[in-house]
Amino acid sequence: MVPRKLGACSALGALALALAGCSTAGPDYRPPEAAVANLPGAQGNFDSAEGDAFSQAPLPDHWWRLYDDPRLDALVEEALAANADLRVAEANLERAQAAVREAAGAEGLGVELGAQATAERNYSLRSAQTSLPGVITSQLGLSFNYPLDLKGKLKRGIEASIADREAVEAARDAVRISVAAATARAYASVCAANYQIATVEQVVSLQEKTLDATTRLQKGGRGTAFDVSRARTAVETSKASLPGFYARRKAGLYLLATLTGKPPADYPRQVADCSALPSLREAMPVGDGAAMIRRRPDIREAERRIAGDTARIGVQMADLYPSVSIAGGLMGFNQLRNLPKEESLSFGLGPLLSWNFPYRAEVRARIDGAEAQVKADIAQFDATVLEALRGTEEALDTYARDREQAQALGRAADSAATSASQAGKLFRYGRSDFLSLLDAQGALASARVSHAAAQAALIDDQISVFLALGGGWQQAGDTTSGEMPEVSSD
Template identity: 55%
Template structure:
């Protein structure tokens, strides 16, 4: 007997430490590499500034309308409501797991009717009762419950980071949709100006034909140019309408309730200063998806401890009290009973099963670490790509602006020369066609430049902070 007590004490002592490894980001993780924390390779362009990104990056545009749209979207967006509900559920799971280390109570009661056999006693016989209450408090010597709480908290924090990632997306897409609607209006205005010029050319050509200086062929070609420009307008209006509907949806409104004032927005919001981008270290701290992956790794590490704790006995302090006996003795001292002592449970001898569960948890943690590294690398790649794309589109936009100015000057010169009979009609149409192409290319680049800006801010992970 003494040997058994010593063995049991040794087992309990072995279980008095928290099972499994404590979590820390592995030194070899990508997030710890110096190159991942350094300034961005593509951030050396003059269009960027190595200063911290503000939380509400959309306010850099200085557009009160945009500020209001983003604020409404962040408070009413349906996807954000889903994310908030998921977070509340995750918090409730943490509370449920944490309740496992509190006092539990079990009450029981029953009645019985019995008659000894062979006594000849008539029914109903003797009525008995059994009423009791039992209390149990887990000691958690192995840390199983503590590790389970850590795992649930890690999962909840990952869900919170996922909710923040939705906020990043909602803010970025709201700004993008607003800019798209304004850009469509700008493109529409540019096409209208070209159309006005082409109609003027058509009128001049018709007058020249009536005066004997032009041909029906010239008139037909001029009318064709007008028709081609008019054909572009419906598609541009459809693009604006789609952007307005998307903006309304992001703000939690039905499409029919889109903000009417955006229909008259003449130009998209513009930023006249270098984009603040910070560095890699700030990015790694700010990106919600990186935080979510790190918290998932913490949860997976804690589950190794949960599995390891099954190697040790589960001990709790328990007590019970009750009344039992025939109904006639109800309330007497002889019917009262109580008990107090440790309650021990152990799944011995299923150690191979537990070892397999520990191996499963370890493999899951390895996978979570790999996912953490993958998420970090992808975040860095997205950011570097977005920075490079914005810088190069800025160069392209500047060249297209120069080309548009040259084409506008050439079209004006060709128009004057044609009216005075110093050039042919084909030269005029060629110059106007070049202007139309230059205007369209510049408008498309202006729209793409705003898109590239939003891509940069989204890649940097701004906008989730409250």
């Protein structure tokens, strides 16, 4: 066995030691100081959260529990456990976590094992019967490579992959918010449909009593066929709105089945008879802008995109410098040429250097592109914060105005009920005509239906506020997941 020794390059070793003292390429990430999120107007109380409808108390993690409705709580928890869209988001997060492990693995020792065997036999060109002895050669090699990562290219790559994973995690949390809100909204639509059906049925019952009385008056000679037809028209007009409410109830039940990962035919039967509208037991807790910014997953996702792309600047800048690694190998060589047998073993160890020096302009262009991407990310972060603030203010104001409208419609319905009662008495005593009675009952029907619709819309408005505030993504026992680094103007 004849050993062969590979000499180490002393110049490369000296260069490796010199580069070892250099700092990591690229900028370290810092939250953008001039971001909109740092402005006082973005962090204070919401402009539209005034009046007794709102509270400055912090929004609870599981806001749907404010309705104190066990059926709603159970539906939301079931949806968060079985929703198909949420399962997709969880799978995306698993893939991002795998990418982090892959990036971290590039820092470790790389080992490669190779084997080769060849057989050669030369034949004479003049005579196929005459040949030279055959040669059988085999090689077995083991090599390793350990990157020194002197300029932090691998480190920046790991930082980027971690930030990407956190962005995907925030996107997953946004899906949780949407699923919780959609489930609460579908449940509320079922209850609202039943509530409106009951309201219309009460109106129809009153109108049918008037129709019966009118029919009796006609038979007794005190009424006319025209009065009867008008009373019947009022009844049928009110009944005409019922199929739409039944369809809305069934659509809500089908949606609940889909949200909880079931076929529409397996909708929750226990919810079908819900007739009481979900009601908040206290003023709506909304917190302030700073809490909303920290909580909203889309804002956290946008901020993590800045962090990831900032790290990628360092990845590109590292290509301006040589790439140095420690490499070595063990090679076994065996050659059998009839006899005797020849064997050898070789071993090498030393630094390897690679440098894309002729392409520095290309690297500079990639660095410029990475820096431009960060600028775009910061602008997108500001846009996301502004849109979140605008959407929240709009949702708060819509709820406040619709609440005022519902209260006014409630007073109108009470007044219409009084008028209808008075009109009935006047008609029975012959002091008013039938048309006045029908007008009063028509006004009552319209007021009650409008009030019921306004009350149903209020529940939808409340859910829109909770959705805008970004609550509901936290999992049981989770107090740290998805926390966005503090955005400071220091």
